[in-house]
């Protein structure tokens with residue numbers, strides 16, 4: 001039988017989440033320690049989906065899988081193909097809704113697989129356009145960062161709507177990622193900031209967004225100057241601004257505090273927040289191990305250590 005596959009990987013935002021929606025810069029990296037594969041096969045009857053959350057007919061998928069449904073329909077629509085006589089299988093090690101880009105990754109993997117299955121050409125530009133249509137439904141007002149990171153292979157200094165600027169993270173440090181195990185709420189978090197920016201205290205919140213942008217700019221310099229201590233300090237400041245914007249959570253704060261108590265150079269939430277993952281910075285692998293242990297003791301359900309400077313060291 002005819003089959004085709006498509007792949008995508010996780011992503012980590014180092015600096016600039018949420019502010020990136022408002023045109024501020026961000027720094028993010030692909031995170032191939034977790035990934036996703038979509039397989040499309042010929043199969044008689046209505047379209048079926050088999051993933052860890054659902055196994056059955058696509059049209060009967062529950063509401064929570066809306067972004068998956070949208071990703072399938074958007075790609076099929078672009079291909080001008082019907083959904084009949086196909087099966088979709090999704091295998092993923094990207095934790096869902098933890099700020100690692102799972103919703104964008106599922107769209108990337110599916111779109112790649114469907115285009116391959118129908119032998120249609122898929123440029124990067126077209127892929128990103130289609131994924132961002134699905135992302136709009138998944139979380140309202142995407143910056144495009146998640147689509148770029150889960151489909152691309154390079155860290156980026158990313159500004160919404162601007163050509164991609166590759167940005168190698170050549171800094172002598174390790175990043176530790178900790179998963180709270182709690183589902184993040186990117187859509188709600190993005191919407192709540194939008195609300196704040198219309199409210200009475202909008203100047204204060206706009207100021208926080210601008211500050212986050214400035215911190216990202218400074219982080220870019222810290223990386224270029226190979227100054228991990230400064231980058232860590234900027235991460236701490238970014239976490240404070242994100243907390244002010246009310247996108248952190250108790251568990252995220254606990255993990256951030258645990259990392260700092262274990263001598264991390266800095267720590268912050270990553271991604272949409274309100275659950276999901278946090279990141280910390282350490283100068284050496286040995287220091288990173290200590291931070292990792294502290295995160296596990298504080299209740300992180302999964303942790304990863306990532307050696308910056310191009311070499312990845314997934315646990």
Ligand code: MEV
Pocket residue numbers: 013016017018019020021099101141142143144145146186190271272
């Ligand atoms: C979500 O991973 C990142 C946010 O900045 C939203 C976006 O960029 O679309 C919170």
